[in-house]
Amino acid sequence: MRLLDEESIENIATGAAFFGAGGGGNPFLGKLMALEAIKKNGPVKMLDVSEINDDDYFCPAAIMGAPAVMMEKIPKGDEFERVFTMLSQYTGHRFVGTFPMEAGGVNSMVPIALAASLGIPLVDCDGMGRAFPELQMVTFYLGGVAATPMVITDEKGNAGVIKTIDAKWAERLARVQTVEMGGSATVALYPSSGAQIKQNGIRGIVTLCEQVGLRIRDAHLNPAKALAEILEVTNGHLIFEGKVIDVERRTERGFNVGDIKIDGFNDFQDQHLSVLIQNENLLALRNGKPLVMTPDLIEIVDADTLLPVTTEVIKYGKRVKVLATPADARWRTEAGIKTAGPRYFGFDYDYRPVEELVKEG
């Protein structure tokens, strides 16, 4: 057990935006929400997964929708408590703690704000080890935990319980409600027992976010050292360095789909990288050849500051470094690849691990 203070929150928000792999929301707003909540209610206790009881119940809360809407329409603040309480009433479970569903600038912070306002602990785990665009793309789903019953609400106080036959239906129905609620909504889903968390949670991800965030914060002191350390703690690879020469984005099936093209410099002079996106960065092709494939993580960061650059703010002319991190082993199983591998997103490639592809060059 340890307490999360202001400094840890700042670092977690930055690191979570890194693991968000292009998605997961704006770390600036996420951070302010969490800071405001701990200012009002005091610091948040964080438990290691080994410290929780198998029979206790826990539930994550998250914001679903367009990050560009949330930049303006910030939550009221009581939505997190509402979804949590309603889901508790509906399921009959008392939730003794919460945890993030995904790593991301906003969704790593929502559970911290919730934990602060309810005075409950945060568990150091999540359900992705990164961010993904759809509700079924969660390790708890892979492990057979039901996504629903779930609760969805808006800042006005409208709320609904959704009970579906599987997680994909939860995604479909919740997506429509999110749009009606003004493009951004708060959800609680995947209510889980301690035992289910122990089996399915990505353990230690909040601490890992904090470690990476700390190194990004101090990157200006010694950028080369910071980069080397980030690669070391994430087991990652530097796969490219260059300037964004084109951002082609379009909306398909209610998602951002597109292609970020980068021309190389330094060690990557005369090379090209293309990163295909659906909210998150999903596939990196170097000189036309696949180099990183979802579910492995592709992180685009500022070339100098190493600050994560999310897909909705990346622009022409931005100088970036591109990093890759192997996904959690659960994503590399047959079920994991079927749920979030290249073919699910319509890319005509069989999944191959990043470390193999990088070795081949």
Added chain:
Amino acid sequence: MYRLGIDVGGTNTDAILLDDQHHVINSVKRHTTKDIQTGIGNAIQAVLADQPLDRDQISKAMLGTTQITNAIVERKHIARVGVLRLAYPATEAIPPYTAWPEDLVNKLSGKYAVVKGGYEYDGQILNEIDPDEINAVLEQWRGEVDSVAIIGVFAALRVDQEQQAADLVHAAYGADFPVTMSHEVGSLGLIERENAAILNAGLFRVIENTVDGFEQALAASGIKHASLYLTQNDGTLMTAAYARHFPILTIGSGPTNSIRGAAYLSHLKNAIVVDIGGTTTDLGVLQAGFPRESSIAVTVGGVATNFRMPDIMSIGLGGGSIVRQQRDGSVRVEPDSVGYQITDKALTFGGNIITATDIAVRLGLSDVGDPELVKQIPLKFAQAALKTIGEMIAVAIDKMKTSAEPATVILVGGGAIIAPRHLDGVGKLVRDPLGGVANAIGASISQVSGEYGRIYPYNQIPRDQAMADAKKKAIAAAIESGADEATIEVVEVDEVPLAYHPENANRVKIKVVGNLAR
């Protein structure tokens, strides 16, 4: 016709006179004065002295100044602001002033209210505003605020509620009461726009003093027919009348002017600009003719904003930096400087302190003051000091570099004489006799810009129409700021689709720039 470029810095007020072909006719440096007006007046008198021209031929005068930035940083002359956020029930998770420095919040009085209001992303009403609720808040604040900032959710999309709220403030406090509406100072991003609106509202007295001083100094110098402009953080101009309402837009204009001035003098499009002043050296990067923007969230006096600001690094080295010998015999160039007292205290001017400028004179890099007076500095000591100065600059340049290639460097600023002729890691070192007044040159050659951004549902407004609409509104904004329509070009198109939205909604932002209409 002629134009005047004026730069009011902390130490010096520079003035230059430019003809309509943009040739520099004359340039001068004078001390900055407390009232700024006297310093500007002195500089104008000096730059026009002996010039065979009628003062009516001066058609434009541009002012670049750090006065506003300094007021925020030093927390001086800040007005009490009431913050009215039209948003309830949304946004309470992050109230106004979250993560602000406490001393600045206290200066601004810290008063705020989150009241009913706001729009959804598609322009539908999030909540109607309630005039009774707003009037009750205003009644409570009566006599305790000097200015009001109004911020509505998605006000960048629809401005009606902010305007209605402004009308209520004027009805309650009087038609002249200063009001800042957030949609006028920023685009999407509620918190950053709100922060900018609050600062803007808090600075109305500072901008009044600055613009009054500028206008009065010009009038006192007999310049009656010139249009007056102030420079903005992005290297473009706004009219003095416009600046009175938007002081926040001058933030960061100093470094931008120096980089743009350096670009003009050197004819280069890509280089590192090293601006050596009296106390500090500021490094910036010229990229494709424009200052490289900072990629980190920009804070002004500790407050997060979303302004475009040049990426600047400062080190404690200037013409007035004090040079000392250490006990171990090594030579140190200290971060402290004699500053504006250099003309009294430096050896070469008859003083008794060895400054970086004295080292330059001793080694023949400059002949300011009296070279005889610096002969007492041992040659070895001077050489060691110059080596140290060179290393300090080279290390800073290395940090700003984007590749291992030798950099092209433009040296500007009043203290540029202290730099050695060769710097490690630098391929080409460019100096100009007018480098000392690069800021004032940058101010006088600035362009004017216009910007427009909002969310378009492409299913209702097709992409072509949306782009054309945004471009038209950006151009209108540029013309409003004084741009010549024929020279306007689009420099930035930003298009972000809103995830998960079936109407194919996109956030479009267009920025245009153009030359000043002659």
